[in-house]
Amino acid sequence: MSKTYKAALKEAMQEAMDKKPYSLIIGQGVTDFKGIFDTIVGFKDKYPNRIIESPLSEDSVAGICIGAALNGAYPINTHIRADFGLLIFNQLINLAAKYKYMFGGLFEIPSMYRMVIGRSWGQGAQHSQSLQSLMAHIPGLVVVMPADPSSIIESYRYAIQKHKGPVVMLEHRLLYELSFDDDKAKLSHPLFGSKLEKEGSDITIIATSVMVLEAKRALNHLEKNGISVELINLHSISHPDKEMICKSVEKTGKMLIVDTSWPEYGVCAEMNRIVNEYNPSVLKAPTKSMGMVSTPCPTAKALEDMYYPDVHDICNTVNKMVNGDDAVIDLPKKESMTDFYKHFKGPF
Amino acid sequence: MKLTENKIFKKLFEVTSLISASEKIIIKFYNQDEMKTPMHMSFGDENCITGVVESLRFDSFFFGYYRSHSLFLAASRDPYSFFAELLGKKTGSNGGIAGSMHMSSINNGLLNLSAIVASTLPLSLGAALANKTLKKKKFTTIFFGDGAIEEGVFYETLNMASLFKLPILFVCLDNDLAVDLNKEARQGFKSIKELIKSYKCEYLYSSNPDAIQAYKISEKAKDLIKEKNSPVFLHMKYYRYLQHIGIKNDFEIDNINSFEKSNYRSKETHNKFLKKLPWENTFKKMLKIGFDKKELYKIKKRIEELVIKSYQKARNDEFNDVKDLKKKVFY
Numbered sequence: 316m317s318k319t320y321k322a323a324l325k326e327a328m329q330e331a332m333d334k335k336p337y338s339l340i341i342g343q344g345v346t347d348f349k350g351i352f353d354t355i356v357g358f359k360d361k362y363p364n365r366i367i368e369s370p371l372s373e374d375s376v377a378g379i380c381i382g383a384a385l386n387g388a389y390p391i392n393t394h395i396r397a398d399f400g401l402l403i404f405n406q407l408i409n410l411a412a413k414y415k416y417m418f419g420g421l422f423e424i425p426s427m428y429r430m431v432i433g434r435s436w437g438q439g440a441q442h443s444q445s446l447q448s449l450m451a452h453i454p455g456l457v458v459v460m461p462a463d464p465s466s467i468i469e470s471y472r473y474a475i476q477k478h479k480g481p482v483v484m485l486e487h488r489l490l491y492e493l494s495f496d497d498d499k500a501k502l503s504h505p506l507f508g509s510k511l512e513k514e515g516s517d518i519t520i521i522a523t524s525v526m527v528l529e530a531k532r533a534l535n536h537l538e539k540n541g542i543s544v545e546l547i548n549l550h551s552i553s554h555p556d557k558e559m560i561c562k563s564v565e566k567t568g569k570m571l572i573v574d575t576s577w578p579e580y581g582v583c584a585e586m587n588r589i590v591n592e593y594n595p596s597v598l599k600a601p602t603k604s605m606g607m608v609s610t611p612c613p614t615a616k617a618l619e620d621m622y623y624p625d626v627h628d629i630c631n632t633v634n635k636m637v638n639g640d641d642a643v644i645d646l647p648k649k650e651s652m653t654d655f656y657k658h659f660k661g662p663f
Numbered sequence: 664m665k666l667t668e669n670k671i672f673k674k675l676f677e678v679t680s681l682i683s684a685s686e687k688i689i690i691k692f693y694n695q696d697e698m699k700t701p702m703h704m705s706f707g708d709e710n711c712i713t714g715v716v717e718s719l720r721f722d723s724f725f726f727g728y729y730r731s732h733s734l735f736l737a738a739s740r741d742p743y744s745f746f747a748e749l750l751g752k753k754t755g756s757n758g759g760i761a762g763s764m765h766m767s768s769i770n771n772g773l774l775n776l777s778a779i780v781a782s783t784l785p786l787s788l789g790a791a792l793a794n795k796t797l798k799k800k801k802f803t804t805i806f807f808g809d810g811a812i813e814e815g816v817f818y819e820t821l822n823m824a825s826l827f828k829l830p831i832l833f834v835c836l837d838n839d840l841a842v843d844l845n846k847e848a849r850q851g852f853k854s855i856k857e858l859i860k861s862y863k864c865e866y867l868y869s870s871n872p873d874a875i876q877a878y879k880i881s882e883k884a885k886d887l888i889k890e891k892n893s894p895v896f897l898h899m900k901y902y903r904y905l906q907h908i909g910i911k912n913d914f915e916i917d918n919i920n921s922f923e924k925s926n927y928r929s930k931e932t933h934n935k936f937l938k939k940l941p942w943e944n945t946f947k948k949m950l951k952i953g954f955d956k957k958e959l960y961k962i963k964k965r966i967e968e969l970v971i972k973s974y975q976k977a978r979n980d981e982f983n984d985v986k987d988l989k990k991k992v993f994y
Binding site: 337339364365367369370372374375376377378379380381382383384385386387388390405406409410412415416417418419420421422423424454455456457478479480481 | 724726755756757758759760761765766767769774775777779782783784785786787788789790791792793794796797799803815816819820822823826990991992993
């Protein structure tokens with residue numbers, strides 16, 4: 316049975332409310348008619364004391380979440396754009412992430428921070444940032460980028476019911492309205508693992524979030540051209556399945572990383588670190604990284620289409636890595652994801 | 664003098680003596696360099712904090728900041744785990760990992776001390792929110808300095824506490840200084856009182872109280888919170904005897920010509936406050952209300968002995984092992 320990304324989010328939030336009696340959802344717009352992009356619409360009527368609309372005070376709301384977690388609640392803090400999440404970095408990094416360690420292991424901060432990454436329809440420089448590597452850098456934080464409904468259900472359930480620390484869930488706005496069929500591939504761990512989406516032999520693609528979807532489209536096209544791709548959905552940015560990554564690259568000898576963010580000092584760099592520290596000789600060719608162009612995000616559509624890699628760019632890169640620079644295959648046309656799926660017409 | 668009051672006042676005297684004696688031990692042994700942790704000394708705030716903590720011990724959680732010694736000792740009354748923590752020993756209140764700026768005493772309701780100015784204000788509000796939502800009887804108390812009022816998060820927290828009518832006591836320990844800067848150089852508002860009064864929050868004031876005065880005004884704050892079920896701001900002025908950090912005052916001979924030479928307050932004021940030390944204020948008040956001088960000295964001596972023994976015992980304790988380094992991160 317197919318399910319949309321946002322329906323899975325709603326299911327996860329519903330489960331948090333029903334199975335975790337002390338869960339609270341707090342943030343701006345949690346009681347409005349849009350209900351965080353239709354993931355908690357109607358919750359305020361059902362749980363009047365547990366859905367808390369906040370003033371424009373991100374910094375202190377994050378601190379409130381820590382204090383509430385210390386005192387027995389399970390807070391879920393929402394940000395309709397990850398860019399607003401930057402306003403909570405003091406609390407998230409200086410306090411939540413360190414709380415257990417800094418106080419000698421006496422405290423737990425079970426809590427969740429949902430941040431939505433924007434893309435397309437002119438989201439621009441401050442509504443489109445993909446900040447996973449900034450946060451995954453910090454010991455004590457768990458950072459996850461679920462790429463499909465089953466990953467949402469599994470990872471949110473585990474985070475809310477079992478994990479005792481802060482978890483950042485980076486959701487992708489472009490995925491919200493999309494329907495996904497039942498998934499046969501499974502996460503190796505809900506929070507501390509990755510998902511082997513498809514086995515292959517010529518090259519390993521490691522993708523995050525919405526780029527898993529784009530990599531899947533590329534993979535279908537490449538198969539028709541005789542290129543066998545192994546695809547890993549990284550899922551946990553802070554705690555990826557290193558063994559899965561290394562074994563895969565050992566098998567294929569080639570690695571392409573396709574991230575939603577900038578390649579420098581980020582997921583792309585980290586994947587290279589993992590493989591090189593495992594055994595650099597498993598690589599039969601230089602690795603390649605694909606992500607946003609290293610500029611702030613432009614608003615103009617013509618520029619934005621150049622800013623994000625698409626299925627054409629992935630196929631072109633894979634073909635060159637597998638068959639050499641001069642090899643020619645039939646490539647899909649250049650087309651942005653939003654044009655392809657046609658569902659996202661803004662404004663948010 | 665009522666019997667219960669007698670008991671409470673005696674406890675106040677014991678705790679201020681404990682804080683005062685502990686700070687003296689730190690000063691005495693500081694230069695041995697065994698306590699390797701940045702220490703924001705409490706010398707000056709002991710009456711304010713002792714009074715508030717004793718008044719609210721069974722009604723409130725406590726959150727604090729890096730000027731931590733009075734708060735930790737008032738809450739825990741435990742000089743041994745205090746010194747073990749400062750010395751970085753396994754037996755410290757937080758396993759020697761926290762040091763002076765992050766101690767906690769979970770069994771006594773002290774849930775946090777943070778080195779980032781104003782950062783624990785919203786945490787205390789979150790605990791208050793959970794108290795209200797989960798229908799717990801307790802409220803929360805947050806201690807912070809006057810410098811915290813200049814941070815944005817202070818206004819966010821005060822706004823939400825007032826808006827949501829949360830049971831919380833804000834205790835502003837106002838020494839007019841943020842590090843080495845006077846308030847005139849930092850604050851563009853007219854007065855803290857006027858600022859707070861513009862919110863739906865009660866305001867109480869106290870200046871250089873003895874521990875009994877601090878206790879009494881805290882009792883008043885507690886009654887107000889219970890009566891109105893909304894926030895109260897307790898503004899407590901006090902004199903900081905030492906520099907922002909470390910054990911030096913501003914006028915010691917070895918400060919001269921060094922970068923630590925102060926220029927932000929006068930020697931006259933300092934000398935004036937040296938004549939009315941907080942511990943002595945409480946001592947004099949105790950005599951005035953009928954306590955026996957000999958008995959008080961006996962208490963003081965007993966506590967001083969306990970403090971030095973605690974320090975020596977902690978010194979002999981073990982340090983953490985290397986294998987402990989990676990423990991206690993969240994996963």
